[in-house]
Amino acid sequence: MRSALRRKAGVVAYTDGACIKNPGGPAGWSAILVPVERLDQPLTEIPAERIEAHGHIPPSATTTNNRAEIAALLAALSLAPPDRPLKIWSDSQYTVKVAMGDYKARMNPDLWQLFRWLVNHRTAPLSFGWVRGHAGQVLNERADELAGLGAWQDDRAAYEQWLRSQQPEARSGVRNIEARRGELEAADALRPSAAELEHMRDQVQELLRLLESGRIALKDNERQFLYNMAQRLRYPDFVPTAGQRNWLKGLTARARRTL
Incomplete structure (x- = not known):
């Protein structure tokens, strides 16, 4: 070979x-x-x-x-x-x-x-x-x-079925068109710029680095959140929710106070 x-x-x-x-x-x-x-x-x-x-x-x-x-x-x-x-x-x-x-x-x-x-x-x-x-x-x-x-x-x-299950429409199921339109409009309002997404990637990677080096301690659900965000932020069309943004900001601020 x-x-x-x-x-x-x-x-x-x-x-x-x-x-x-x-x-x-x-x-x-x-x-x-x-x-x-x-x-x-x-x-x-x-x-x-x-x-x-x-x-x-x-x-x-x-x-x-x-x-x-x-x-x-x-x-x-x-x-x-x-x-x-x-x-x-x-x-x-x-x-x-x-x-x-x-x-x-x-x-x-x-x-x-x-x-x-x-x-x-x-x-x-x-x-x-x-x-x-x-x-x-x-x-x-x-x-x-x-x-x-x-x-x-x-x-x-099984792999292709799993891929389909990762799509937002597969997770949400068939919904009323008007309700779905409202969701899309709300998502557009939250849609970050490329620079904002890159900043979020940097925040997640820095938190993971601090976690793996033992410089910060996180709860299991916080660790899982970071792992999931690292995966989602690999997609250039990912739109983080307000809750995800706030959680990431909170973890970043807490890490800065700890250091």
């Missing part, structure tokens, strides 16, 4: 993780590796020459979306030739920032220890990049699909 990745000067990888229930699982991971002549070579379509891998993580109290994201990262490092320059793209800011050394991870020490072992056995440069999830990057979208299939153990019918 590695021989196919040695045909060019370097390798670009796209990784992703999916967790059906976070925490608890089950979860899935995926890694797509593409041999390239330049690591900055734009990939606007899925190339024929590539390696795809994905897998399943069983339900467990410790199964989380972050562990699935790290598992995908480990898969890319394991598959890529250690003597070829490698760039790994992920839509998980947590994973990218810990991998780059910007965040110190207190949770998942077993996986990060394995990460360091794999990195130390590389002889060629390694770099990382963050890509916005669900924004149309074809290899990120493919990695997202494979991770979801991994979570469902390649049961495509």
Whole structure:
């Protein structure tokens, strides 16, 4: 398998993780590796020459979306030739920032220890990049699909049903058209700008970093709220409710008072 990745000067990888229930699982991971002549070579379509891998993580109290994201990262490092320059793209800011050394991870020490072992056995440069999830990057979208299939153990019918259940109209059911129109108007009034969404992403990631480093303590429901918001904020069309905005503001203010 590695021989196919040695045909060019370097390798670009796209990784992703999916967790059906976070925490608890089950979860899935995926890694797509593409041999390239330049690591900055734009990939606007899925190339024929590539390696795809994905897998399943069983339900467990410790199964989380972050562990699935790290598992995908480990898969890319394991598959890529250690003597070829490698760039790994992920839509998980947590994973990218810990991998780059910007965040110190207190949770998942077993996986990060394995990460360091794999990195130390590389002889060629390694770099990382963050890509916005669900924004149309074809290899990120493919990695997202494979991770979801991994979570469902390649049961495509179950996976597609789960995807449909994530859509707002599937959760709310069929409603009166006028009532639905009022809901949409209210949602438009709350619709944030791209800058506001980016600020909320930064707030959530900073709170998760402080939580994982042990610098702040949160209740179980507050931790779950942050994990869920991190997932939802991956979607560029996500519209947070007033309650979600206020809860995030409150947690941010409390963290600042604690530090």
